[in-house]
Amino acid sequence: MKLLEERIRQEGLILSDTVLKVDSFLNHQVDTQLALEIGREFGRIFAGETITKVLTIEASGIQFAMAAGIALNVPFIYAKKKKAVTLAEQVYSAPVHSFTRQETYQVSISQKYLGPNDKVLIVDDFLATGAALVGLVDIVKEAGAELVGVGCVIEKSFQEGRGLLEQRGVRVHSLARIASMSPGEVHFVEEEST
Ligand code: G4P
Ligand code: NA
Ligand code: NA
Numbered sequence: 001m002k003l004l005e006e007r008i009r010q011e012g013l014i015l016s017d018t019v020l021k022v023d024s025f026l027n028h029q030v031d032t033q034l035a036l037e038i039g040r041e042f043g044r045i046f047a048g049e050t051i052t053k054v055l056t057i058e059a060s061g062i063q064f065a066m067a068a069g070i071a072l073n074v075p076f077i078y079a080k081k082k083k084a085v086t087l088a089e090q091v092y093s094a095p096v097h098s099f100t101r102q103e104t105y106q107v108s109i110s111q112k113y114l115g116p117n118d119k120v121l122i123v124d125d126f127l128a129t130g131a132a133l134v135g136l137v138d139i140v141k142e143a144g145a146e147l148v149g150v151g152c153v154i155e156k157s158f159q160e161g162r163g164l165l166e167q168r169g170v171r172v173h174s175l176a177r178i179a180s181m182s183p184g185e186v187h188f189v190e191e192e193s194t
Contacts, residue, residue, distance in 0.1 A: 001038070001041055001175040001176060003034070003037065004034070004038070004153070004154075004175050004176045005176050005188055007022075007025055007031075007034065008020070008022065008154070008176055008178075008186060009186060011024045011025055012186065014181050014182065014183050014184065014185075014186060015183075016183070017180075017181065017182050018156070018158075018159070020154070020156070020178070020181060020186075022154070026060075026125060026153065026154075027060050027125060030063050035063045035064060035066075035067045036067050036070070036071075037067075038064055038067055038068075038153055038175060039064065039066070039067025039068045039069070039070055039071040040067075040071045041175055042064075042067075042068040042071060042072075042121070042123060042151045042173075042175075043068065043071030043072050045151065045173050046072070046121055046148060046149060046151070046173075049119070049121075049148045049149070050119050050148075051072050051074055051119050051120070051121045051148055052074055052117070052118045052119045052120070053074055053075055053076065053077055053113070053114060053118050053119075053120050053121075053145075054068045054069045054072065054074060054075070054076035054077070054120070054121050054122075054123055055076070055077050055078075055079065055109075055114070055120050055121070055122045055123070055136055055139075055140065056076065056077075056078050056079070056122065056123050056124055056136075057078060057079045057081070057107055057124065057132050057135075057136060058078045058079065058080060058081055060125045060126075061078065061123060061124040061125050062076075062078050064123050064124070064125060064153055065077075065078060065123040065124075068121065068123050068151065072121070075113075076123075077109055077113050077114065078109075079107040079108060079109045079135075079136060079139065080107065080108055080109070081105050081106070081107055082105075082106075089110050089111065089112060090110070090111040090112075091108040091109060091110055091111060092108065092109055092111055092114065092139045092142045092143050093106045093107060093108035093109075093139070094106070094107055094108075094135040094136070094138040094139050094142070095135065096131050096132050096134075096135040097131050098131065098132075099128075099129050099131065107132070107135050107136070107139070108139075109139060111143070114139070114140070114143040114145055115143055115144065115145060116143070116144035116145060117145075118143070118145035118146070119145065119146045119148050120140050120145050120146065120147050120148060121148050121149055121150075121151060122136050122137065122140070122147070122149070122150045122151070123150075123151045123152070124136075124150075124151075124152050124153070125152070125153045125154065126152065126153070126154050126155075126156070127150075127152035127154070127155040127156065127159075127161040127162060127165075127172070127174055128156050128159045128161055129159055129160055129161055129164075130159075130160060130161025130162070130163075130164040130165055131161075133150055133152075133161060133164075133165060134164055134165065134168070137150075137165065137168060137170060147170060148171070149170065149171035149172065149173060150165055150170055150171070150172045150173070151173050151174070151175075152172070152173070152174040152175070153174070153175050153176065154174065154175070154176050154178065155172075155174030155176070155177045155178065156178050156181075157174075157177045157178060157179050157189050158178070158179065158180055162174075176188060177189035
């Protein structure tokens, strides 16, 4: 997605060879029109599929899952990272190891909102190590739902996330794929920049 690649070049702050900060338009302050366009792009990519729910994980996947849900005209669900007291009902849950925070946490969703009749598109802001996304894939499996695919806004292709998902037979589409980066420069993977 050219528009997204341009914004990353203009506004992305590359903090190291592995960490990209996009706080001015994606991750902290959110460009709402860009978020909606990202949703429409996911809608175009998965137009040939039947999708009944979009699934993401709090916090920074929410705006893109909502945008995709609007484009596909279906609800979105965001998995919670802490078991809330209000989530007293039966839940599906999976452990996620955060490499950046060096801790393992549970992600969970209520069993009320996902089941064997659902066809699910998972959406997230970053595909990095894939830990959180693999957790969501496991939740979809536990629910007996069908996983249509995973859509990510930014993929750091030099990290292992895509490989982990593909090993599980998951179709992955990312709107901007970063082949490599270092402070001051970013290189995108050429072919699949839809
Ligand atoms: P992931 O690939 O499954 O997302 O897992 P990973 O453990 O690698 O990433 C941990 C968190 O850091 C994730 O946020 C992920 O989106 C974020 N992240 C990974 N690489 C980058 C990066 O280069 N830049 C930015 N800005 N974020 C990155 P999270 O735990 O889901 O937290 P939240 O921010 O959504 O609340
Ligand atoms: Na995220
Ligand atoms: Na994040």
